[in-house]
Amino acid sequence: MRVAVVWxxxxxxxxxxxxxxxxxxxxxxxxxxxxxxLCEGDKGLLAALExxxxxDAQGRPSGMVFNRAxxxxxxxRVSQVPTMLEMAGIxxxxxxxxxxxxxxxxxxxxxxxxxxxxxxxxxRVMRYGTESAGELRFPLVVKxxxxxxxxxxxxxxxxxxxxxxxEMIVTQxxxxxxxxxxxxxxxxxxxxxxxxxxxxxxxMEHDFGDRKSRIFxxxxxxxxxxxxxxxxxxxxxxxxxxxxxRDLSIATFRACRGRDYARVDxxxxxxxxxxxxxxxxxxxxxxxxxxxxxASAGGYTFAKLVNRILDLAHTRHFGIxxxxxxxxxxxxxxxxxxx
Numbered sequence: 579m580r581v582a583v584v585w586x587x588x589x590x591x592x593x594x595x596x597x598x599x600x601x602x603x604x605x606x607x608x609x610x611x612x613x614x615x616l617c618e619g620d621k622g623l624l625a626a627l628e629x630x631x632x633x634d635a636q637g638r639p640s641g642m643v644f645n646r647a648x649x650x651x652x653x654x655r656v657s658q659v660p661t662m663l664e665m666a667g668i669x670x671x672x673x674x675x676x677x678x679x680x681x682x683x684x685x686x687x688x689x690x691x692x693x694x695x696x697x698x699x700x701x702r703v704m705r706y707g708t709e710s711a712g713e714l715r716f717p718l719v720v721k722x723x724x725x726x727x728x729x730x731x732x733x734x735x736x737x738x739x740x741x742x743x744x745e746m747i748v749t750q751x752x753x754x755x756x757x758x759x760x761x762x763x764x765x766x767x768x769x770x771x772x773x774x775x776x777x778x779x780x781x782m783e784h785d786f787g788d789r790k791s792r793i794f795x796x797x798x799x800x801x802x803x804x805x806x807x808x809x810x811x812x813x814x815x816x817x818x819x820x821x822x823x824r825d826l827s828i829a830t831f832r833a834c835r836g837r838d839y840a841r842v843d844x845x846x847x848x849x850x851x852x853x854x855x856x857x858x859x860x861x862x863x864x865x866x867x868x869x870x871x872x873a874s875a876g877g878y879t880f881a882k883l884v885n886r887i888l889d890l891a892h893t894r895h896f897g898i899x900x901x902x903x904x905x906x907x908x909x910x911x912x913x914x915x916x917x
Contacts, residue, residue: 579900580631580641581612581888584619584659584670586648599863600646606881607644607888619647619659624666631668642895643670644888646860653724653753656682656860669895671887673859677835681859682724684756687834691854694833696826698854699845701758705748707741717760719793720744722751733760733793761845761853762792766813768827769861769872770840771886773894776831778824779876782868783813809868811875822852830857838890841869 585600604614617626631641643663649655656678663670673681680687688698700714703723711718720732720743730751732743740757747755765786769779784807786792815823827842834857841861844852861869865880873883892900 579612580615581607582615582617582627582630582641582643583607583646584617584623584643585646586619586650595862595864602865602880603644603646603863603884606884609881610885612888619645620650623659624662627666627668633667639668641668642888642892643668644884645670645672646863648726648860654679654682669891671838671891673835673837677837677859680834681857682726684721684725684856685723685754687856688758688854690833691830694829696829696833696854697851699758699761701756704740704744704755704757707744707755711737711740711757714757715759718757719760720747720755720757722747723754723756725751725753731793760793761847763848764813764846765792765807765844766815766823766846766852767841767843767868767872768823769869769876770827770831770836770842771838771873771876771883771890773837773890776828777876778827779872780812781815781820781823782809782811782872782875783815784808784868785810809866809871811871819846819850819852826852826854830854834859837894839869839887841872 583600583604585596600616604616607614615626615630617623617630627643631639634640645659645663647659649658652658657675660670660673660678661675664675672678680690685701685703688701692698702709702712702714716737717733717735718740720734720740722730725731730747732746734740734743744755744757747753765784766781767784768781771777771779786807789807823844826844830842831840836857836859839859839861841858843855843858845855846852861867863870863880863884870880870883878886889899892898
C-alpha cells in the first residue's frame with residue numbers, strides 16, 4: 579500500500595531528532611512492503627498527495643497518510659493537516675481535527691476531563707500575572723496554554739514571581755499562560771494503543787532521584803540537563819494504582835477524542851492520588867522517548883508498533899485491517915515531495 583508520511587520540518591524544537599524519528603518511521607513502513615512518500619504538511623500537501631495516492635475509478639483513496647505533522651502556525655496548528663485530509667477524503671492515522679485541537683489546548687482538555695470526573699491539578703488562565711491566584715496553592719507551574727515539549731515552563735514558588743513568569747510567556751509565545759498547582763510526587767505516563775478496545779502499555783516513570791527540581795523540563799526531553807531523570811518501565815507500582823492509571827488514561831483518551839494511539843501524563847501525590855497533567859496524541863517516536871519505551875516493554879518492536887498504528891487507522895476507516903500480500907516487496911518510495 580502507498581503511505582505518505584506527513585511532517586513539518588521547520589520550526590521544531592529539536593529538528594535533528596524530529597528528522598531522525600521521521601526517517602525511522604518511514605523505514606519501518608518500508609520494511610512491511612509499503613511504498614512511502616515523505617512530504618511536508620503545508621499548503622502544497624493535497625497536490626502532492628493527489629499525485630502519490632490518486633483516487634481510484636470509484637473515487638476511493640488508493641493509499642493512506644501516516645500523520646506526524648504538528649502544523650506551522652496559529653492556535654489550532656495541529657488541526658491543519660487533519661482538516662485538509664478530511665476535506666480530501668484521505669484516511670490518516672491519529673486524531674481528527676477536534677481531537678488534535680484538544681491535544682494542543684491544555685485548558686479545554688482540563689475542563690473536559692474534569693467534567694468526566696478525572697482529577698487534574700487546580701488551575702487558572704492568566705494574561706497579565708496580576709490576576710488573582712484565588713485558592714491556588716503555591717508552588718505553581720506556569721506554561722504556555724498551547725505549548726509543547728515543556729517550552730516556556732516555569733516553576734513559581736512565591737506570589738512575587740508569578741507576574742514575571744506570566745509576562746514572559748505572553749511576550750515570548752503570544753498566548754495565555756496556564757497556571758496550575760504543582761503536585762509533589764511521582765511522574766508516570768501511560769501509553770495507549772487502539773480504538774474500540776484500548777491496549778494499555780506498562781506504566782513508565784520518570785525517576786528524578788535526588789534532584790531538587792522534580793519537573794520534566796525541555797532540557798530533560800532533549801538530553802541537555804545535568805541530571806536527567808531516568809526512565810523506569812515498567813514503573814514499580816501496586817495493582818490498585820495501576821488500575822487507577824489505566825481507567826483514568828482511558829477516560830482521558832475518550833473525553834478528548836483520541837484515535838489509534840496516545841500518551842497520558844500523570845503526577846501521583848504523596849497519598850497515591852493520580853492527577854492528569856495532559857494528553858499527547860502525537861507522542862515522540864524517538865527510541866529513548868516515553869511512548870516507544872513503554873511500547874517496547876509491552877512487546878512491540880518499533881516496526882511492529884508503527885505498522886500496528888497504521889493497521890488500526892485502516893480498520894477504523896475501511897472496517898478491515900490492511901491486506902497482507904504473501905511476498906511484500908521492500909519498496910522505497912519517492913523522495914521528499916519538494917524534490
